[in-house]
Amino acid sequence: MHLTVEQTYPADVAAVAAMLADAEFVRWRAARPDAGAASQVDVTGDPASGFTVSLRRTLPTDLIPVQLRQLVGEHLEVRQAEAWEPEREGRQVGTVAVEIAGAPVRMTGSLLLEPLPDGGTRQVYDGEVRATVPVFSGTVEEAAGGAVRRTLEAEERAGREWLARN
Template sequence: MRLSVTLDLPTDARAAALLLADPEYVHQKVRASGALEQHVDVTGDPDDAFTVTTRRALPTDQIPAHLRSFVGSQIDVRQVEAWEAAAADGSRVGTVVVEIAGAPVRLSGRTALTPTDTGSTTVTYDGDLRATVPLFAAAIEQAAAGAIRSALEVEQDVARRWIEGHAAGPAHGHSEAPQP
């Protein structure tokens, strides 16, 4: 099944890339998704190409009860976003892969970070979600799509709060907290 989700970030493209590559922010968004356990690894440079890899253990409460036997009491989700260097306008593209360990589900697709005319930035995830359980594939894909959409909606809320919290502050318009 096709899955497309767009997040709106109230900041410019360069600041959005800095945010997406900030390990502290990535930890915060993973925690907000309900992760019981987490691991975050950011490599590269947000001013160039960078890769963000997360692993999180999530409860299976969003998966229909009759399908939980396929995944158990928690699911281990590995997500890799590989972002290419920015174009002159700050836009960038990349790839995204989401795999659920122990479950026959995988999302693979493209990402895009695009500045808008209003000074904000959109981040789009667009890919194919596949389950390889013949009889239950459609139901598993629907459940996984709902979980991924929910996680990305949480990410948008976390990003907005992060941006608001780091935009205010003394003299130079920055807080004394680490910058995204």
């Protein structure tokens, strides 16, 4: 299943990249009530030379349909890794991988930060959600895609709040 999630921020690309590469921000956004419980956060590098963000968190299974909860247990352990290249020509690109531990589901794709005409920034997650569950793969992919979308929407809200406060 193809998944594209667009986020916008009222700050320039450099400010948004600096936020995304800030370990304090990543820990803060991962600790918010709508983001689950973070058990591991690692950030290395910086926007000028490229950076990586690794995040492991536990989410409640209420993000997925009731009929699929028995496949994953009481909680979803989500691992997210982003690798951002150095800024080029006012844009930053990268790759993302999201896995749900204990479930045969994975999202891989690309990341983009680009300027908007109003001075803001657009962030785009564009990828494929794949499940390797015989018979139910389409249903599992849709459920996982919905969970990823809701998580990224929560991250956008967190980023907007962070930028407004800082």
